[in-house]
Amino acid sequence: MRKAESPLRVITGKRKGTRLKAVPGSKTRPTSDKVKEALFQKIGPYFSGGIGLDLYAGSGALGIEALSRGMEEMYFSDKSGSAIKVIKENVISCHFESQAHIYKQDAVQMLEILQQKKERLSLVLLDPPYEQQQLVRDFSLIQDFQLIEDNTILVAEHSTALVLPKEIGNVSLWQSKKYRDTQLSLFKINNKYENTERNEQE
Template sequence: MRVISGERKGTRLKAVPGTATRPTTDKVKESLFNIIGPYFSGGKALDLYAGSGGLGIEALSRGCDEAIFVDRQPKAVQTIQENLQTTHYEEQGKVYRQDAKAVLEQLKLKQESFKLIFMDPPYHAEEHVAFLQLIDESDMLIDIGVIVCEHGSDVTLPERVGRFERIKEQRYSDVITISFYEYASIEE
């Protein structure tokens, strides 16, 4: 695993030890960033179920100002912190060792907003729709923001959730599909 592009291009990232997490492959990571925009001028990223932190770190390398990483697994939190040190993003990265829903509730109270939100829950715990609804109700995504949902290929997420519409769905294998959401351009 490595940083694909940007100011930390080529930096190797550690994977979380064990089999409790499944990192997004470099090929999938590169493809999804080509879809959402290869580079960013500022903004914040939220990496839910962050695992090794690869997606949030990639966003930082490509120009996001800050990233919040959320994972409740101690080994994942330690790996994220090590990867932030390796990439010299300790100041731009904030790591929460908590349940993703609890962090979303905290961010809602703080009225935080993000340009990029990555959701990659364990495939057996499909929480995408509930999280999309909470993000919508909280105005947590900025107007030009994108939500990236990695899910099992056997799961079809709705075309619309609240004010969000799925703008693209990309299947990468029999196991992995990524759905991209942004605010609907025309309210119905």
């Protein structure tokens, strides 16, 4: 696993520059500032409210970035106790306690909880450990549980070795870009958007 290129921080928005803690150990792979900034430039860069999900949250850096950029609420989920501890500390540092909902659950359990709550998500962030990638399953469950809306953006950060289908249920690949061994794959509802997929290497 590679280490973070620089200390974790909030890049921009209401909590710009706030330092974030990383999860101890080598099992969690922080998203680099370069990839994070590229991602939010594609999907935002700012939001006018909405509810999001950071499913494999790790330190919570992606979900916190979304809150800083205007997301109204964010669900954070990770099955690691050490990750949950760090997410809580980072949320407190950023004063997002009232907007963050933090769960120690695996991906399937978290999606079941959201189904029971009848939540509708406008942003879904999936950044699983590379050796545990089950993104097709996750995308399918998100749709089966009716957790997304017509304008929802689903983001998968995954290994370049993993080739995702261009369509998974009712969502289609919109953009895809590679950053060394990391790939960002962005999906949208395919009956509302033209498939303007772009594949780039950096």
